[in-house]
Amino acid sequence: MKIPVVENVLKLNDEIARQNRLAFEAAGVYVVDLIGAPGCGKTALLEATLQKLGGILEIGVIAGDPATSRDAERLAGYCDNIVQINTGNGCHLDANQVRQAMGRLDIASLDLLFIENVGNLICPVGFDLGQHSKVGMFSVCQGADKAAKHPYLPLVAAAILLNKIDLLAHVPFDLQQFRADLKRINAAAPLLEISVIQNQIAPWLNWLTHACTGRGEHRAPEYQPGVAES
Amino acid sequence: MKIPVVENVLKLNDEIARQNRLAFEAAGVYVVDLIGAPGCGKTALLEATLQKLGGILEIGVIAGDPATSRDAERLAGYCDNIVQINTGNGCHLDANQVRQAMGRLDIASLDLLFIENVGNLICPVGFDLGQHSKVGMFSVCQGADKAAKHPYLPLVAAAILLNKIDLLAHVPFDLQQFRADLKRINAAAPLLEISVIQNQIAPWLNWLTHACTGRGEHRAPEYQPGVAES
Numbered sequence: 001m002k003i004p005v006v007e008n009v010l011k012l013n014d015e016i017a018r019q020n021r022l023a024f025e026a027a028g029v030y031v032v033d034l035i036g037a038p039g040c041g042k043t044a045l046l047e048a049t050l051q052k053l054g055g056i057l058e059i060g061v062i063a064g065d066p067a068t069s070r071d072a073e074r075l076a077g078y079c080d081n082i083v084q085i086n087t088g089n090g091c092h093l094d095a096n097q098v099r100q101a102m103g104r105l106d107i108a109s110l111d112l113l114f115i116e117n118v119g120n121l122i123c124p125v126g127f128d129l130g131q132h133s134k135v136g137m138f139s140v141c142q143g144a145d146k147a148a149k150h151p152y153l154p155l156v157a158a159a160i161l162l163n164k165i166d167l168l169a170h171v172p173f174d175l176q177q178f179r180a181d182l183k184r185i186n187a188a189a190p191l192l193e194i195s196v197i198q199n200q201i202a203p204w205l206n207w208l209t210h211a212c213t214g215r216g217e218h219r220a221p222e223y224q225p226g227v228a229e230s
Numbered sequence: 231m232k233i234p235v236v237e238n239v240l241k242l243n244d245e246i247a248r249q250n251r252l253a254f255e256a257a258g259v260y261v262v263d264l265i266g267a268p269g270c271g272k273t274a275l276l277e278a279t280l281q282k283l284g285g286i287l288e289i290g291v292i293a294g295d296p297a298t299s300r301d302a303e304r305l306a307g308y309c310d311n312i313v314q315i316n317t318g319n320g321c322h323l324d325a326n327q328v329r330q331a332m333g334r335l336d337i338a339s340l341d342l343l344f345i346e347n348v349g350n351l352i353c354p355v356g357f358d359l360g361q362h363s364k365v366g367m368f369s370v371c372q373g374a375d376k377a378a379k380h381p382y383l384p385l386v387a388a389a390i391l392l393n394k395i396d397l398l399a400h401v402p403f404d405l406q407q408f409r410a411d412l413k414r415i416n417a418a419a420p421l422l423e424i425s426v427i428q429n430q431i432a433p434w435l436n437w438l439t440h441a442c443t444g445r446g447e448h449r450a451p452e453y454q455p456g457v458a459e460s
Contacts, residue, residue: 038267038351038380039372065379066352089382091321091352119379120350121268122296122321141371141394141401142269149295149349150268152319164371170400171371172427197402 013127016095020130023102029060029110030212033129035153036137037146038119041163043071044196045137045204046114050078052205057111057212062101064093064118071116081105081113092123095130112212121150133158133211136189140164141171144178147185154185159192159207166195243357246325250360253332259290259340260442263359265383266367267376268349271393273301274426275367275434276344280308282435287341287442292331294323294348301346311335311343322353325360342442351380363388363441366419370394371401374408377415384415389422389437396425 024031036042043063050059060081063071072084083101085093098115107113115131117124125134136157138146141164147154154160160182168175182191192203254261264272273293280289290311293301302314313331315323328345337343345361347354355364366387368376371394377384384390390412398405412421422433 037269037349038376039369067381068375068378070375070379089352089356091350118352119267119376120321120352122319122348122350123353126319139269139371141369141397145298145300146268146349148298149300151297167371167397167400170397 010126013095016099017128017130020095020099020102023107024113024130024132027107027110029107029113031113031115031129031131031133032208032211033115033117033124033131033134034137035117035121035124035134035157036119036139036161037121037142040119040137040139040142041196042116042119042137043074045161045163045194045201046075046116047078048196048199048201049114049205049208050075052201053112053209054078058109060105060107060110060113061116062093062098062105062113063116064097066090066118081107081110087118091118091120092127093117093129094127098129112208121146121153125152125156135159135161137161137163138178140167140173140175143172144174144181147178148181151185154182154189157186157189158211159190160186161204162191162193163196165193165200166198240356243325246329247358247360250325250329250332253337254343254360254362257337257340259337259343261343261345261359261361261363262438262441263345263347263354263361263364264367265347265351265354265364265387266349266369266391267351267372270349270367270369270372271426272346272349272367273304275391275393275424275431276305276346277308278426278429278431279344279435279438280305282431283342283439284308288339290335290337290340290343291346292323292328292335292343293346294327296320296348311337311340317348321348321350322357323347323359324357328359342438351376351383355382355386365389365391367391367393368408370397370403370405373402374404374411377408378411381415384412384419387416387419388441389420390416391434392421392423393426395423395430396428 034042062083064085069084072082083104085097136153194201292313294315299314302312313334315327364387366383424431
């Protein structure tokens with residue numbers, strides 16, 4: 001008798017996400033939900049992106065972490081519209097937390113809003129926040145089997161980032177296997193191979209500016225446990 | 231009115247975990263719940279551990295992943311008692327899944343059982359599986375802020391592993407900061423700095439054989455959201 005409760009929670013979340021999406025549309029802001037495991041480089045990517053695009057676009061950030069305001073502190077040097085959400089033992093952001101954060105941002109002034117989700121490959125996937133696109137992020141340090149082991153993120157992602165390719169010479173990582181797994185799971189999502197630390201993020205900036213200009217909502221396929229397993 | 235449901239789930243989990251623990255005690259097997267983010271090196275550590283200790287101790291593994299049986303396939307070369315649990319969109323193992331897996335293992339023959347939890351720094355922390363010790367695993371590729379951002383794992387861990395120290399020359403990682411954060415969060419948990427890929431795992435093997443011989447259950451402090459934040 002617990003499944004109905006979970007369904008209600010998701011239904012409530014989806015309704016708030018719908019309202020968030022309407023507010024984002026009204027404000028003319030494109031919203032990306034960035035999802036990846038702890039340490040794949042999400043905050044560093046946003047630092048680099050703010051440095052590159054901050055003079056061209058008005059950008060805001062909602063940063064989620066279980067504890068500390070370290071991400072917001074790192075990003076505050078590059079943007080004024082930033083809110084840190086501490087989730088405590090919560091493993092993902094939900095639409096209501098995003099709605100609360102929106103109240104502390106001047107979203108009407110923004111062109112682009114990043115939601116940096118809690119570092120977690122699983123739980124954030126199933127929660128609609130009202131974003132236009134969910135973007136999945138991996139790093140070569142994690143090993144090439146992570147897309148296959150965690151297929152739900154690539155399945156719903158509008159694009160997949162593979163970070164830290166500068167370390168390919170120093171870690172065991174089968175790039176062909178990773179590419180093949182992604183193609184099998186979601187052939188439509190482009191794989192953007194980057195090195196944030198070496199400032200090689202052109203594929204990401206190209207994808208982002210194109211997505212932001214198009215302003216289309218990425219329609220992910222239905223979230224189906226059991227699909228895409230090898 | 232949703233909190234009582236969550237409490238009931240946890241109460242049921244705790245009761246099954248208690249039964250698991252009694253069964254482990256009766257079988258004379260020491261049980262470690264290994265928790266870390268995707269790609270920190272959990273499976274590689276178990277491979278190396280089975281190679282080193284497999285001739286001395288009878289070792290079993292319960293491996294959790296959202297999808298694929300790749301971990302079990304990797305470990306099957308080193309041990310006979312192995313079960314893979316696919317959690318689908320589940321973000322952690324629970325006591326009932328472990329109980330089901332126990333039915334497929336000859337636990338009476340084992341000295342040591344590893345439960346390799348789903349790659350996730352958050353959700354597995356709050357679920358008792360009946361283990362003697364939870365061990366937390368990080369890697370230098372993830373950045374030095376991860377213990378501070380995810381304090382609940384180090385707070386309950388009997389020991390903390392820091393893997394991939396061979397990469398310290400190639401990635402930005404403030405080792406002093408990481409050590410200081412851990413000391414602040416849980417000064418009692420030893421920090422075991424290792425490189426699985428270079429076979430430098432002596433601190434782990436020493437800790438493990440000592441813990442296994444002592445057979446004491448690690449009594450973690452209460453899980454308290456909000457504590458240990460900087």
